[in-house]
Amino acid sequence: MEPFDYAKAVALIKAPFPSGTVQKRGDNGRAYIPNQVYTDRVEAATGSQWSREIKEVEINIPHGFVKVVARVTIGEHYRDGIGFSEIETDQNGKRKSVSNKVDQAFAEAVREALDTWQIGWKDLAPFYKETKDWGSNPALRYLLESAPGCGSYDPGLQSRGMVAHNCIFSGCGKQLSRDEWDFLGLIPSLNREKMVYCFLHIPSHIKKKAPADVIAKYEDRINRHQS
Numbered sequence: 001m002e003p004f005d006y007a008k009a010v011a012l013i014k015a016p017f018p019s020g021t022v023q024k025r026g027d028n029g030r031a032y033i034p035n036q037v038y039t040d041r042v043e044a045a046t047g048s049q050w051s052r053e054i055k056e057v058e059i060n061i062p063h064g065f066v067k068v069v070a071r072v073t074i075g076e077h078y079r080d081g082i083g084f085s086e087i088e089t090d091q092n093g094k095r096k097s098v099s100n101k102v103d104q105a106f107a108e109a110v111r112e113a114l115d116t117w118q119i120g121w122k123d124l125a126p127f128y129k130e131t132k133d134w135g136s137n138p139a140l141r142y143l144l145e146s147a148p149g150c151g152s153y154d155p156g157l158q159s160r161g162m163v164a165h166n167c168i169f170s171g172c173g174k175q176l177s178r179d180e181w182d183f184l185g186l187i188p189s190l191n192r193e194k195m196v197y198c199f200l201h202i203p204s205h206i207k208k209k210a211p212a213d214v215i216a217k218y219e220d221r222i223n224r225h226q227s
């Protein structure tokens, strides 16, 4: 088995998610990414070489909250996060079950811990651009501009029909062929500096924006090159 490559795993963790991943909360409209998406990303990025554990639980009945400290370990590195959830009471003033509150606080704590590896930052930054929000901070502006590879071509790669862009689909990372890169350029309103996908991993709702004859042509070409 290959030795665990922490830097590579973290780079994959931070990579942008497919468009449509960010959702808006029903109550306050804040942008967020579902926990399952994070779990799936970390699973794929680390090849399951990560763990999460509860370090501390406080169930505070008088003040009606549950607090959980969670530790996430990736390779040899760990980060702790804290999560809270409120214990609600029913109409009769009786405490509702706390067991799912522990789960909720744990999920939040794991999310907080993962956040320190900048998971989802590139996706969430555009939603937090107001002056009061973190995404507008000049020190983090690169999150809004960062374009993997910035379109730079390595002549050596070009002669082999490859470009200096890698698929951002979690767990893929395949270097794109010139055909694949050109295809991304033909999808209307797609920023291919950000949405870098190999042909196989282009989310279908994006792929189908390309004209049908273009899709057919590239499907044919790309299959021919790969077989």
Ligand SMILES: [Zn+2]
Residues within 6 Å of the ligand: 167, 168, 169, 172, 173, 174, 197, 198, 199, 200, 201
């Ligand atoms: Zn791919």
